[in-house]
Amino acid sequence: MLEYAVNAFLGTSMAGPARRTRRRSASKPDRMDIHAVARLAHVSIATVSRTINHIPTVNPKLTKRVWEAIRELNYFPNTQARALVSGRSRMLGLIVSEITNPFFPELIQGFEDVAVENGYEILIGSTNYEADRMQRCIRRMVERNAEGVAVMTFGIEQPLLDQLADRNVPLVFVDLAPNRPGMSVLKVDYHNGIRQGVQHLAALGHRRIAFVSGPQRLHSAQSRLAAFKKALGECGIPVDETLMIEGDHTMEGGMASAQKLMATKDLPTAIMCSNDMLAIGVLHQLSRSGLRVPDDVSIIGFDDIHMAAMMIPPLTSIQMSRTDIASAAVSALRGHLEGSPKREYKIDTRLVVRESTGFPRGTMAHLRGNKEKAAASTE
Amino acid sequence: MLEYAVNAFLGTSMAGPARRTRRRSASKPDRMDIHAVARLAHVSIATVSRTINHIPTVNPKLTKRVWEAIRELNYFPNTQARALVSGRSRMLGLIVSEITNPFFPELIQGFEDVAVENGYEILIGSTNYEADRMQRCIRRMVERNAEGVAVMTFGIEQPLLDQLADRNVPLVFVDLAPNRPGMSVLKVDYHNGIRQGVQHLAALGHRRIAFVSGPQRLHSAQSRLAAFKKALGECGIPVDETLMIEGDHTMEGGMASAQKLMATKDLPTAIMCSNDMLAIGVLHQLSRSGLRVPDDVSIIGFDDIHMAAMMIPPLTSIQMSRTDIASAAVSALRGHLEGSPKREYKIDTRLVVRESTGFPRGTMAHLRGNKEKAAASTE
DNA sequence: TTGCATTGGGAAAATGTTTACTCCCGGAAC
């Protein structure tokens, strides 16, 4: 056996009549596995394994031979076998509410990038807000031995997650998480961005600012509304409950909310929305009603999804970076896997000013007039 | 030299706590594996395996005992071990151009559903039109032993795929594929839907119909343009090359194209677009210029992405069902895996009429007038 | 009752790695 010639040469005792059972490689010399590499590099499979895993005790000369053999054979290790023996699947799960909501693809993209960079593969599941889909997602994650799961659904169905919790799979949530070992939470600082937004509007001169919130059963929607009210207070603007409308985080909800606002006797000069889809709906409804943005009403969205910048006018929005969320989520899971767990990760938000916000109607009429005159006079 | 970032990372962290005991299996009776089930059901592990895999030669009585034991222990088989020994990873790859383009999430959703239904997990990669990302995606698929890969990028980088082709991994493409064993293609019948669209416009009375195409280096964009010209011929409308504008499948491209069209001496009465993003851009640009849709210009999009229905006005579009594409792709791959390969799968397209199409400007003025008078007279 | 075929189930090989052990050898210390 060429395979064992090296050992004989090195003087290793072939003595043990030992089970010869495992020398299958003689019959299939073309099988592309670690043995093939070992044979070509004239080392043992253990050395190949150590080389691949960058274990520093390998003689550099052998290392070189091994890498050359690997390249020549275009070999790469069998993932399933590694996973089996190491007990680590090197897969992370990502569960989202609905993949067709533009917020999530951007999150997925970020998650994929960070995970792959760290050598993990990702398993995606979308629940579409259905409990049984959620159940199936969790089962898939468990079956595939996901090492950790990011539950980014903005509406946690706790009992369903027990299967994962019971297996001590690290979990990471947004906003809110059970306080259990192995679980982390990404705390979004809604207040910072929303305060910036309110200050921006206040600085422009707005005093009547409406807020179209998300469904109040969602914790994240509650937090956004609370942050808005707090920010109003900080700017010395009293809270007017008639300007707080509950929407549903969809464009249709935004259109309906805009109609409700327009039915009030005097329209607010600015509308802040709990997410961008709502803002887009409001935008549509206003323009359908002949109102111009930002000349008649200013609008601010939340999330800063890609589409926000593509609206007419481009939407001023409060950015919650999907990239930040994704990398924090991966960090959180890695933290648990590597024994340095952290309970909380902060996610910041910040205002991105575009063209849907301006001076309130009327107040700057003289300025605009002056500007026009100035422009005219240069001709 | 090949780099295994994964392992470098593993190397430092592998001194984990969990894996100290490595001796006889007798020392860990609580290990939840096939042996535990066998023990509880008083059968051998082989019988358990056969039961799980629905091999019919097992005595129904034993089958029952085994399933009961499985349920009682809440056991499920280790995926990595199954994959290792059976050589089947039960994973399919899905490579898309960019996950943030609204077309793709809907495709992914469909793919996920169909794949999971058939017991497959999916690995997602997005190339963002970058060759090295594509390369990495392919490498991931190969490393994880994807059993088949759907390449839904609408712009195939053939040479990069050789790694997959060389390993005889079944592949499925859209529109165009190398004619090699193991490869299938989803042939989209662009003509059917586009013909419906043109007929719809012609029936409304339109004769000057513009077409904003996609980048002509893309085969799918070429096909759409060709189908449009053919459909014009079928409706007896001569092709006017000045009304054929090349866009780039983005909203910005649509806005630019609309400007080009408005610069011509007389505006077409209808504009058909090579995809919905273009149509949305055109829509925006027209409304920005004070033209009303469909009163001044009718617009038809292509793809019928979710967003199309949410525009103001809701966009008439030609639907190419993502669900159909997804299930055809999975069928194609399964066909190869199960020995009944099929080279081609047909994907149909059809017109979905919404509110962005109407009578051409002027032609129906008397009707509208009559309608208004009629409405007035009822008061 | 015996012989044979058939069938169902168990033992063990096989899958490709990682890694705990072991062994060899060179050098240093006594």
Place this chain on the structure above:
DNA sequence: GTTCCGGGAGTAAACATTTTCCCAATGCAA
């Protein structure tokens, strides 16, 4: 010169399944 130590590399035991092969048991016919 012997002993001890340690670096470096090889052997083989896990890992949790599937699958092949074989044996025992059963039934049927002679």
